[in-house]
Structure formats: structure tokens, C-alpha cells
Amino acid sequence: MRGMSIIVKKVVQLMSALIFVFGLYIVSHGHIDPGGGFTGGVVLAGSFIVLILAYGVDYFKLKKQKEITSLFENVSILILLLFGLSGLFAGSFYFFNNYLSPGAPGTLISGGLIPFYNLFIGIKVGATMFVIFLALTIYKEEASK
Amino acid sequence: MNMESWVITLFFVLPFFCAFVNPLADRIFPGVQRVLTTVMTFALLILTIFVCFYHQQTIVYAVGGWKPVGSVPIGIHLVLDGLSGFMLLMINLIGFFSAFYAIDYMKEYTGGKYFYVLICLMIAGMNGVVLSGDLFNMYVFMELAAKSSYALVAFGLRKDELEASFKYQVLGGMASLLILFGITMLYWKTSTLNMADISNLLQNSDNDAFILFVQLILITGFGVKSALIPFHGWLPDAHSSAPSPVSAILSGVLIKASGIYILMRLFINVFHPDEYIALVIATLGGVSMFVGALLAVGALDVKRLLAYSSISQVGYVVMGLGLGMTVIAKGEDASAAALTFTGALFHMFNHSVFKGLLFLNAGSVEYATGARNMKQMGGLAKYMPVTFASTFVASMSIVGIPPFNGFFSKLLIIVAAINGEYYFRAALGIIVGVITLVTFVKFQVYTFYGKPAFVSDFGESPTFMKISMISLVVLCFVLSILIIPEVRSLVIDPALDTLLETNGYSTKMPGS
Numbered sequence: 053m054r055g056m057s058i059i060v061k062k063v064v065q066l067m068s069a070l071i072f073v074f075g076l077y078i079v080s081h082g083h084i085d086p087g088g089g090f091t092g093g094v095v096l097a098g099s100f101i102v103l104i105l106a107y108g109v110d111y112f113k114l115k116k117q118k119e120i121t122s123l124f125e126n127v128s129i130l131i132l133l134l135f136g137l138s139g140l141f142a143g144s145f146y147f148f149n150n151y152l153s154p155g156a157p158g159t160l161i162s163g164g165l166i167p168f169y170n171l172f173i174g175i176k177v178g179a180t181m182f183v184i185f186l187a188l189t190i191y192k193e194e195a196s197k
Numbered sequence: 198m199n200m201e202s203w204v205i206t207l208f209f210v211l212p213f214f215c216a217f218v219n220p221l222a223d224r225i226f227p228g229v230q231r232v233l234t235t236v237m238t239f240a241l242l243i244l245t246i247f248v249c250f251y252h253q254q255t256i257v258y259a260v261g262g263w264k265p266v267g268s269v270p271i272g273i274h275l276v277l278d279g280l281s282g283f284m285l286l287m288i289n290l291i292g293f294f295s296a297f298y299a300i301d302y303m304k305e306y307t308g309g310k311y312f313y314v315l316i317c318l319m320i321a322g323m324n325g326v327v328l329s330g331d332l333f334n335m336y337v338f339m340e341l342a343a344k345s346s347y348a349l350v351a352f353g354l355r356k357d358e359l360e361a362s363f364k365y366q367v368l369g370g371m372a373s374l375l376i377l378f379g380i381t382m383l384y385w386k387t388s389t390l391n392m393a394d395i396s397n398l399l400q401n402s403d404n405d406a407f408i409l410f411v412q413l414i415l416i417t418g419f420g421v422k423s424a425l426i427p428f429h430g431w432l433p434d435a436h437s438s439a440p441s442p443v444s445a446i447l448s449g450v451l452i453k454a455s456g457i458y459i460l461m462r463l464f465i466n467v468f469h470p471d472e473y474i475a476l477v478i479a480t481l482g483g484v485s486m487f488v489g490a491l492l493a494v495g496a497l498d499v500k501r502l503l504a505y506s507s508i509s510q511v512g513y514v515v516m517g518l519g520l521g522m523t524v525i526a527k528g529e530d531a532s533a534a535a536l537t538f539t540g541a542l543f544h545m546f547n548h549s550v551f552k553g554l555l556f557l558n559a560g561s562v563e564y565a566t567g568a569r570n571m572k573q574m575g576g577l578a579k580y581m582p583v584t585f586a587s588t589f590v591a592s593m594s595i596v597g598i599p600p601f602n603g604f605f606s607k608l609l610i611i612v613a614a615i616n617g618e619y620y621f622r623a624a625l626g627i628i629v630g631v632i633t634l635v636t637f638v639k640f641q642v643y644t645f646y647g648k649p650a651f652v653s654d655f656g657e658s659p660t661f662m663k664i665s666m667i668s669l670v671v672l673c674f675v676l677s678i679l680i681i682p683e684v685r686s687l688v689i690d691p692a693l694d695t696l697l698e699t700n701g702y703s704t705k706m707p708g709s
Contacts, residue, residue, distance in 0.1 A: 122220075126217060126220050126221055129217050130217040130221070133210070133214060136210075137210065139261070140203055140206070144262055145203040146260065146262030147210070147258075148260050150262075
């Protein structure tokens with residue numbers, strides 16, 4: 053997969069960091085603002101996807117990236133389940149129990165476990181979106197060979 | 198609420214855990230996911246038996262510990278009552294034997310680790326559907342099971358498998374849309390998604406046009422999911438294209454967990470039983486029973502024949518359900534309704550066992566010969582005695598020859614129809630039985646008797662496949678004893694009680 057022109061490369065280089073930070077903002081403010089893990093995760097994946105579109109990656113690198121990304125996806129969903137299970141063992145026997153203190157409503161450090169759920173949903177969704185993109189790219193590369 | 202009720206979350210936590218650990222474990226110890234999944238399904242089976250037989254009481258569990266505000270339930274609730282327990286037993290029984298069978302069968306496929314992830318997710322989805330007490334949560338679990346089954350149908354990646362999967366996805370997507378639409382309308386009307394609460398609110402009002410419309414939308418949606426006849430287009434392709442252990446789960450339990458179970462739950466427990474709706478359901482059942490059997494006679498592909506016969510056998514269950522609903526709606530004798538519901542539940546369980554077994558048999562024939570067309574086979578009885586014997590038992594069960602289990606459940610449905618003076622439906626049941634006999638005699642003759650079409654360069658199936666098939670054969674005999682009332686009261690009656698106390702479901706809310 054070949055890259056694009058120098059103008060696109062330079063713009064994407066500047067933009068992708070901003071997109072990534074914006075994604076992190078949406079993920080971390082999921083419990084007090086509109087948005088959350090899913091929305092933010094898609095934005096996070098977008099920052100990687102524009103980089104690959106602009107710079108282009110060779111086939112073998114794509115394969116390796118797909119392996120690593122799917123590992124991320126796998127681990128984050130497992131951690132989510134463990135968070136849910138931790139509610140069971142935190143004394144109350146309720147699955148998905150939010151046992152941390154809720155804090156002051158409207159502030160960033162509040163909502164008990166919800167920000168953690170948002171964080172790992174963000175990683176999971178971002179990794180999933182990226183894996184889908186990589187799988188389609190790899191398929192295209194394989195078909196053009 | 199007692200402390201050990203958290204156990205019921207394990208029914209979907211365990212398969213989820215297994216599904217997410219499998220790909221990680223596969224990186225370190227390749228092939229370990231076979232053992233993991235089989236052990237997990239076995240643990241689920243033990244857990245189900247424990248919950249159903251030792252802990253016989255309704256459990257209402259609030260996920261996240263959300264207490265109801267006043268009398269309004271907030272949050273998601275899981276409800277384990279007799280009907281849910283009965284369905285859990287069915288799902289996990291077939292799930293275990295399929296996973297056990299797959300140990301050997303999936304060796305010839307590449308990408309086995311994805312297979313085990315998907316099968317765990319499908320079992321989690323089905324367990325979630327039958328445990329959920331919340332309409333939208335039920336929808337989410339149903340979609341989880343459906344999405345994994347789309348991927349599993351296309352697992353072989355051949356052209357016809359991809360086409361079958363695509364067709365299944367389009368029709369399944371339409372069904373999901375209709376179901377979501379129905380749920381939304383119901384939410385609009387009642388402002389709640391908790392099924393017990395909806396049942397409570399609808400109990401006092403008569404069925405108006407709005408509720409009837411919602412019911413028709415939902416019948417269409419779940420009709421597609423359970424492949425009743427005008428909506429059956431996806432089933433023969435999808436169920437015949439999947440790998441055989443998956444076909445056994447799809448045909449054995451998926452169409453029941455995400456179709457018939459929800460029909461039962463919604464139309465008997467949640468909605469006020471209505472005579473016309475009952476007539477619609479019974480007619481759909483009767484038509485599927487008859488047309489499905491006719492389609493099965495003509496099929497030459499082994500797995501297609503079994504898929505068509507699934508439509509027909511599911512028709513028996515749905516017709517029994519419709520009959521029982523009619524009796525309840527007319528306010529007649531409850532014992533008549535009890536007989537039909539017993540027949541329907543019993544036949545549902547039996548069908549999951551013998552159709553699961555038949556698909557496993559078709560799988561071992563395909564594993565040995567590589568062929569699915571019956572005309573290319575013949576004389577296999579000599580080479581595959583175990584498969585031959587187990588196919589014989591399963592065929593006799595599905596046809597309804599005593600002493601196998603299928604006889605008793607069909608008998609119950611037909612006797613119930615005669616008792617209720619629905620002679621046409623009773624006659625239809627008998628005629629379909631005869632057509633089924635023809636179908637399965639044809640299946641036996643083409644596949645196992647006659648002149649061998651092959652030079653013998655293959656033998657009997659591997660060990661795990663054989664053990665799985667033999668266990669299901671034993672079950673085909675053992676389930677016949679469910680006709681004895683004392684045994685039946687242990688297994689079927691809890692589910693029956695749930696169906697008979699139509700308004701009882703509305704009390705299954707936390708805090709009431």
C-alpha cells in the first residue's frame with residue numbers, strides 16, 4: 053500500500069495526535085458528558101486509520117499490527133468482564149455492582165467504576181474498528197497480489 | 198433474596214469468560230481451547246442440573262444491585278423460573294454434546310480457535326435470552342446468539358456457505374428490526390421494559406388495536422427466528438451449510454431459544470392470551486408442520502433434509518402452543534391446556550435431542566465420505582456400524598415409533614387436539630407423522646442400505662464423535678420415561694406451571 057503526497061502526510065501527522073487526544077477526552081468524560089467508551093473508541097481508531105491511509109504500510113507490517121491490535125481487543129474485553137465479576141466478590145453478590153464511591157456528581161473523578169468501564173470499552177471498540185480496517189486492507193493487498 | 202442466587206449469572210459469565218480466554222490461551226498452548234470449551238460446557242450442564250433439580254424455586258436477580266423505586270423496577274433483572282430452567286437444561290445438554298463431538302470433527306477445519314470463541318458466545322447468548330427478565334436485554338442476548346450463528350454458518354468459507362450466511366443475515370436482520378420495532382412500541386405504550394411489569398400493566402386492560410398490532414409484529418419477527426413456514430427461507434441453507442456440531446446447536450436449540458421460547462414467554466406470560474392471536478399461532482404451526490414435511494421428502498442433500506424436517510417438527514411444538522393458548526383464551530378447562538403444553542414442551546426437548554443426534558450423524562457421514570448427496574452414498578451400514586445404529590434410533594424417534602421418545606410427545610399433542618375437538622389438527626398431526634416416516638425411511642435406505650457406492654477406504658468415526666452420538670442415543674430412550682407422571686413432575690411440570698399461571702409472571706419482580 054503506497055502513501056499519499058507530502059502535503060497529506062504532513063497534515064495527517066499534525067492532525068492524528070489531535071484526533072487521538074480528542075478521542076481520549078471523549079472516553080474519559082463519558083460519564084459526565086455526551087459520548088463515552090464507544091464514541092471515543094471510534095475516534096481513537098480513526099487517528100490510527102488516517103495515519104495508515106496517508107503513509108501506507110507494507111503487507112507484513114499490516115499482519116503484525118493486526119495481531120497486536122487483536123491482542124489488545126481481547127485483553128480489554130476480558131478486563132471488562134473481570135470488572136463486572138469484581139462486583140460479585142466485593143461483598144454484595146451483585147454482578148456489575150458499582151461498589152466504588154460515586155463522588156460528587158458532574159466532576160471528572162466520579163461515577164465509581166463507570167470511568168473504568170468507559171476506558172476499557174474505548175480500547176475495545178477502538179481496537180475492533182482498527183482490526184476491521186486492517187482486515188479489509190490485508191484482504192485488498194492479498195487480492196491485488 | 199438469598200445470597201446464592203448470584204449463581205445464575207454464571208450461565209453467561211462462564212461462556213463469556215471462556216470465549217475471551219480462548220484466543221489468549223491459544224497463543225500460549227495451541228489447541229487448549231478444545232479442552233477449555235468442553236470443560237466449560239460440562240460445568241454449565243452440571244450447574245443447570247443443580248439449579249433445576251436441587252434448587253427448585255424462582256430466582257429474581259437484580260444485575261448491578263439496582264433496587265426498585267417504589268413499585269417501578271429500574272435496571273435489568275434476571276428471572277429463573279420453571280420455563281427458563283427447562284430451556285437451560287436443553288441448551289446446555291446439546292451444547293455440551295456438540296462441543297464434545299467437535300473435538301474430533303473440527304480437526305479438519307483451519308481456524309479452530311475462532312470456532313470455539315463463536316460457539317461460546319452463542320451459548321452465552323442463548324442462556325442470556327432464557328434468563329433475562331427484561332425485554333431489551335433479551336433482544337441484546339438474542340442478537341449476540343444470532344450474530345455468532347451468522348459467522349458460524351459461513352465458517353467453511355465455501356461459496357454456498359457464504360451465500361447461506363448472507364441470506365440468513367438479511368432475513369435475520371429483518372426479523373431483528375421487526376422485533377426491535379415491537380419492543381419500542383411496547384415501551385411507548387407501557388413506559389417499562391421489565392416483562393413482569395409489562396405483564397402487570399397489560400393485565401388490567403383488554404387487548405386494544407395497538408397491542409394486537411404489536412403482537413402481530415412480534416409474531417412475524419419471532420416467526421422468522423423460529424422459521425415458521427412463510428418465513429422459513431433462510432433455514433434450509435443456513436442449517437445445512439454450518440459445520441455439523443453447529444447445525445446440531447442451530448437446529449436443536451437456537452431456533453427454540455430465540456424463537457419459540459420468547460413466543461411462549463411473551464404470548465402466554467406477558468400478553469393477555471387472545472383467541473385470534475392463538476389461532477394465528479396455531480395456523481402457522483400447522484402450516485409449517487405440513488409444508489415442512491413435504492419439503493423434506495423431496496430433499497436429496499442429507500443435511501437439507503434434516504433442516505426441512507426441523508421446520509416440520511417445530512411446527513408440532515408451535516401448533517401445541519397455539520392449541521393451549523386457545524384453550525386458555527376461551528377460559529376453558531385448565532387441564533386441557535396443561536395436556537397440550539406438556540406435549541409441546543416435551544416435543545421441544547425431544548426434538549432438540551434427536552435432531553441434534555441426526556445432525557451429528559450426518560456430520561460423521563460427511564466426515565467419513567465427504568459427500569452430502571444421498572444418491573452418492575449407499576451401503577454405509579457395513580462400514581459405520583455405530584453411526585448406522587444411532588441414526589436408526591434417531592430416525593425412529595423423530596418418526597414416532599414406540600418406545601422412543603418422539604412417540605410419546607407426538608401422542609400427547611394429538612390426544613390433546615382430539616380432546617379439545619380439533620379433529621382437523623389431530624388428523625394433520627397423524628398425516629405429517631406418516632410423511633416423516635417416508636422421509637426417514639428414504640434417508641436410511643439411500644444412505645445405509647443397498648449397494649456400496651464407495652470402495653471402502655474409510656472407517657467408523659473417531660472416538661469423541663462416537664461417544665457423543667452414543668450418549669444422545671441413550672437419551673433418546675431415557676427421555677421416554679418422562680411420560681410417567683412422577684418423572685414428568687420433576688422435569689416438565691415446573692415449566693408447565695409457569696405457562697399455566699398466565700398472570701403469575703407479573704409477580705416476578707424484585708421487591709414484590
